[in-house]
Amino acid sequence: MPASRYTDVAIVLHWTIALLIVGQLAGGLYMVRIPDSEAAFKFQIFQLHKSFGVTILLLSLARLVWRFTHKVPPLPEAMPAWERAAARAAHWGFYVLMIATPLLGWAYVSVAPLGVPTFLFGVVPWPHMPFFEGVSDREAVAHLFEEMHEYAAYAFIGLLVLHAGAALKHHFVDRDDVLARMAPFVRRKTSV
Numbered sequence: 001m002p003a004s005r006y007t008d009v010a011i012v013l014h015w016t017i018a019l020l021i022v023g024q025l026a027g028g029l030y031m032v033r034i035p036d037s038e039a040a041f042k043f044q045i046f047q048l049h050k051s052f053g054v055t056i057l058l059l060s061l062a063r064l065v066w067r068f069t070h071k072v073p074p075l076p077e078a079m080p081a082w083e084r085a086a087a088r089a090a091h092w093g094f095y096v097l098m099i100a101t102p103l104l105g106w107a108y109v110s111v112a113p114l115g116v117p118t119f120l121f122g123v124v125p126w127p128h129m130p131f132f133e134g135v136s137d138r139e140a141v142a143h144l145f146e147e148m149h150e151y152a153a154y155a156f157i158g159l160l161v162l163h164a165g166a167a168l169k170h171h172f173v174d175r176d177d178v179l180a181r182m183a184p185f186v187r188r189k190t191s192v
């Protein structure tokens with residue numbers, strides 16, 4: 001019989017990455033509003049944002065490896081085909097954003113004319129991407145990545161709202177075990 005819930009590794013990665021991403025989105029929206037008069041504080045918060053962003057990137061790559069090497073538990077049989085397709089699209093949308101959003105942020109700081117170095121959590125030096133040496137208009141390319149990073153973050157917020165809403169609908173309206181598959185602390189609706 002196929003497993004009725006995700007493995008412990010998948011569950012720990014899911015909730016760790018989820019917590020980091022929610023914090024990263026809130027922190028990102030906050031930090032771009034810090035006035036330039038608080039330059040030293042702003043610098044520290046940007047460094048923290050970059051540190052957590054790289055952490056999310058590395059954990060997301062681990063999660064993707066898990067996804068390609070494991071079978072996910074099956075969805076309830078009663079679920080209509082359109083809902084299955086929507087769930088699958090949302091999950092792969094998350095993987096795309098979990099990898100693309102930090103890469104776009106990293107690309108932005110790598111090509112930005114200021115060339116501010118990154119030290120993960122104030123200690124580990126993190127290199128700039130090497131692809132931008134020959135770029136002549138760094139300002140314009142940096143602006144493009146900055147905008148793409150921002151739009152990816154907004155897409156993240158939209159997908160998170162949909163995803164959490166769907167999980168709650170499964171639990172409270174459909175009364176199935178879709179949420180319990182990923183949240184072992186939630187009481188199951190069936191005994192399987």
Ligand code: HEM
Nearest residue numbers: 024025028029032050053054056101102105106109150153
């Ligand atoms: C999943 C990971 C990440 C998320 C969810 C995220 C989210 C955000 C958000 C919401 C903003 C504010 C956008 C705005 O309103 O202008 C932002 C800005 C920024 N992010 Fe990220 N970020 C992530 C990873 C990274 C990484 C890895 C880096 C660099 C190594 C980075 C560098 C930046 C920078 C420099 C800004 C400021 C851009 C500006 O000054 O307008 N981010 N991020």
